[in-house]
Amino acid sequence: MFKFDKKRWIRVLLVGMSMGLLMVFSSSAMAQEETAVTTDQIVIQIDTIWLFIGAFLVFWMQAGFAMVESGFSRSKNAANLLMKNLMDFCMGTLLFFAIGFGLMYGTSAGGFIGTTNFFLSELDPGAIDPYSWVDFLFQLMFAAASATIVSGAVAERLKFKSYLVYSVVMTAFIYPISGHWHWGGGWLFNLGFIDFAGSTIVHAVGGFAALAAAWVLGPRIGKFNKDGSSNVIPGHSLTLAALGVFILWMGWFGFNSGSTLSGMNPGIAYIAVTTTLAAAASTTSALLVNWFKAGHPSTEMALNGSLAGLVAITAGAANVTPTGAILIGFIAGGVLVYGLDLIERVLKVDDPVGAVAVHGLNGMWGTIAVGLFAAPSVGLLTGMGEISGLLYGGGFAQLGVQVLGTVVIAAWAFVTMGALFYIMKVTMGIRVSPKEELEGLDISEHFTSSYPEFGPAAADVVTITSGD
């Protein structure tokens, strides 16, 4: 009778696996002996791996946005915000692949729009060209980042289906077209506009789209009083929001340093340094300015201060000195604090997470700041060219281009997105009903609950004991 000998069979298995691995490695070694690896191939591979790391880090920012936005929102809407951050990436991936990438990086028609490479038709899966694929992946992450900025500004009252439509239009058309003007070699690129990693191309586009969306959508119930003053609608978890900010900050190293598009660029570490200096300065200044203004060191403001600095330095990370980065960050903190006031108290727009001030206003500020702080020596290091801002003897020329570029792109995003949300408003509707808003979008839109094990407070069910 056959007796199963466990030890014997393990020995056989190990010998077999060893022989197999030996054969694989010897054939590989033989192949390598036949084909020498060239320096160019190594460089391409380094660049590819570098961009992979960058793409993964920027992808990770999507998680950061999800945490920040859900943390700054009420628990009854947390799942809805997670869904928006997931689905704008997924819709964005499909649409950027089909249309957006071609409009952004295809052959330019007059410097305004790309016209080729839709569905990545110009990329050959058979060709040994790993860089083109990772380049698409990297650019896709930026498109998704731009789209997801809006979800925070429209949190807690926008219909989910309207958000999906918005995501499609944003990643297929709005972001790629203005992106083409600069990164696609369009008219702004030809004017010498500088936006290294996208303070305007990514963030101001998202921020001003957010402003248009929140404006057309209207404020949440209870946000504003009849006398125009506003109420705090606290988010449910500063812990999540803080985690999100740390994730975003980490992801920003991929966003900015990755935007060299080459691991061989000698400026990659330098860019990471300017990125962090600006973020640290902005966090500090947002904290201090608000402390001076409101009388207490606000956690929420400090967290958004970090993001404001990161957004602001994104345009000039490869062009400004460390001192310049710190100054840009310090001013970004002030832009944030007073920008939030402007949006809420003057414009009366309800932006639950502060997306407009963080991404829109600081995206503009950071881009304009390049025209002030660009130092030629830094541009030489990072491959951006010998560009001089106003404070480095470059005169007003670069500053003018920066102002022009950021204003035109912000206006593009605001007008097109305003029109889109208005059209959706009068056709399919964009806002959930008051009842749905009160019960929360988790249950009304997704029939779920982010925290099902937390019951209602005892105080919800009461008997009145005191007459007048």
Next chain:
Amino acid sequence: MKAALVRNSSEYAETIPYYVELEVLTRTVDAGSVFRIPVGVVYQGGGKRFTIDVCGFQRQSDKPAELPKIAGYLVNSLVHLARLPSYVFIARRAGEIYPVYTIDNEVFATTPGGPIFKHVELAKVREYLGDYLNTIGILGENGVSDRLHVRGVNLQTLGLRRPVFYLKKRVVGQTDFWAPVFEAGDGQSVYTYAASARREAPVAGGQEVLALQAVVAEALMADGRLADPHDLRPDRLFPDYWKRLETTLTPQGSTAVNRFTLPLYSSPDVWVGLEPRPEEERYSLFIGEDAQAVVERAAADFARRGYAVASELVMA
């Protein structure tokens, strides 16, 4: 948290047979750590039930021994930012209570899953919360349905306290002002919040009503929210408060404002016209530097409230 049921051996034992004694250590920062909550008795269907009231939230049980646990649970759920509510707003018809917390000089009204309404003045918070509750249908239509009623919280018994009176300004064309006045816990003063601070007047045989009115009026004038100090009127005084104040005033006959007859009084500083509110068993005052000023102020207020007022005012 320690909770115990203690038998009441005082003369009130029939109506309050027990107390729940709660010791809340390290939970609250501005209240005492020991609370003594009266346990009342209600008779239903021939049976007897025991009841407690914690900041307006009432619970009943057949077995008094269950009440300490229930009270502990209620107190736990009401502690917010290490504080118990200092006031509550009550939407009576809707059966809802909204706790109001005080941090420094600001008061916060919280809503389940909704905004936090925050201001230095309780009146503003009431207005904002009221508008919100109108919007979401808790209070019905604005101006024609239920209103929010304010109560103070006694931080020894956690029972509710009614305001002893209100200070109110309602002048056409100017911003309104409204502030409930409560007796301090030790009974030695009356206080309210106005113009970003707590305003207080020591109990002085009834004159504290006018003393607090003067303090608040001065603060509001400094704040630019009151043009004439006498436009701020003590409103809806408790009967015993009015009786105490009345003993300090000199009767000066009465005046007629159309169909209303206002008894007039004077004190060293102001003249007072009395408007009884029999339906509420409360008393509201008009004040002015002389009788004519009181009459004019009363006439203007009656007109604002929609009462027909004769153009000629007759002193009785």
